[in-house]
Amino acid sequence: MTTPEVSSDGLRQSSPEAPLGGQATPRPRKPSRDSIAAGVKAVVGIVGLFVVWQLLVIIFDPPEFLLVGPLSAFAELIERPGYFASNTFVTLQEALAGFALGTALGVLCGAALHYSTTVRSFLYPALIAIDTIPKVALAPLFIVWFGFGFESKAFVAMAIAFFPLVINTYDGLSSVPHELQELARINKASQWKKMTKIEFIYAIPSIFSGAKISISLAVGGAVVGEFIAGSKGLGYVILLANSQVDLPSMFAAFIVLAAIALALFFIVDFAGRKLVPWKNHAK
Template sequence: MHIELGIDMNTAPPTSAAVPDAQSIAAPSSLTETLAVVSPQRRALPEGVSKAVKAVVGMLGIFAIWELIVRVFNIPSYLLVGPLAAFEKLGEQPGYFAHHAWVTVQEALAGFGLGVGLGIVCGAVLFYIPPVRHFLYPALIAVDTIPKVALAPLFIVWFGFGFESKVFVAMAIAFFPLVINTFDGLSAVPNELKELARINNASAFMRMRKIEFWYALPSIFSGAKISISLAVGGAVVGEFIAGTDGLGQVILRANAQSDLATMFAAFMVLAAISLLLFYLITLLSQRLLPWRNHVK
């Protein structure tokens, strides 16, 4: 039995011209061509590093414009100083600013912690107990409209001139955003999830623990980002009214001496504290809410 494969063994194999060899591939002739070969993903900075670089460049640009305005218009030092004078003051007394900054941070964090806990509880009560919401919600709005500087002396009467009065001022300012955001987050649970829980005979506690609380977490963290900066401001307000330490007292003393360099140095430290705490809350939210990390 003869099977013809139809292959001519005398046929020459394909010439090397059909398949390019390694030497026939031209190497990049310039640095530009070399960079073009590199994958864009390899050349791009990590997202977090890129955002940090942009933030630093933006702050340096603001400082440069600020310093330029002071120098070009020759503004007197008793009206405005440039950032270089403020940084120089920070360099001269780092321990002084560090001590008072630590006092303010402790007061702000304590007030923020109380505000978060009380705010989440009150927001949940308003959501789950409608009769309480009808009576309490308008009262909360009325209290929130009162300037917190006016409430600070009341806290001093109740808690004295020590650490506690500043903490409660910070808590009073940080409290309300958590109440509103917790209530709004719980109210935004889709009806489909509520119906699914009802079909599966889930108890009210199970719905809250498995569905509603987790759905409200993004809104709660949004309120926390607002509250952390407000808590720092509340601690400073308390230090204005009654205090011997803290950045609020640094600002008051510098104001009494018309020392704008020290005053602006304290402002910069306060801004740095608020920014750092804000990004810590953001980092925590990214760890606890990984499904939202795709949002840029």
């Protein structure tokens, strides 16, 4: 049995493995069986969706200009990998740039809404009004301002990804428990320390929840920009396939878009789990 130790400040502490009088230091968790099972179920669900889709095409045998099966779409991907890879890279760049801009501006704007009642009174209703405008209607405006290149698509993606981060940042900062605010006041913490040590730390899980929504929306925003004025990217691939009634190419682009959005979602989710470990332990 280990004996208690006395630290330099005079407080008695038990060793990490002390069975009496102290609590054992928590050991790092290994991936749980539940997490592995959830991943397996997700893969099975996606594969099952493709199987059902292919079976419906085989059973009902629709004409190819109405519907094709996933096997035709995957065959198109295998036949022209370079074509889809180059256009995927373009859309991915636009989506990531829009997501980065939307995240930065969304967090700053959400913080401004929380810390300034004046900004909140004037800006919050305006933001809601702007968010109700369909982003397809805003896309031509961005093209007028920034041209037909990369920038206009990135700004369309930013406009779509921006709002969830504003709301989630504002809600996260506003939901700090009253007890923590009183503790900061009693200890005479400065506004900067209160903001960085309590409020933003408490709001990080909410910000990541908004980011998981925004990253998928950013991919859609990039495609919207390519629909309006694109000469490359997956949005352009879909438009070109539509004009040629080339459904295998169109569905191949749909599958790639879904894969991109899903992969980015899980990357953001993984980053949130690593940066906010206390949220997982609280469950």
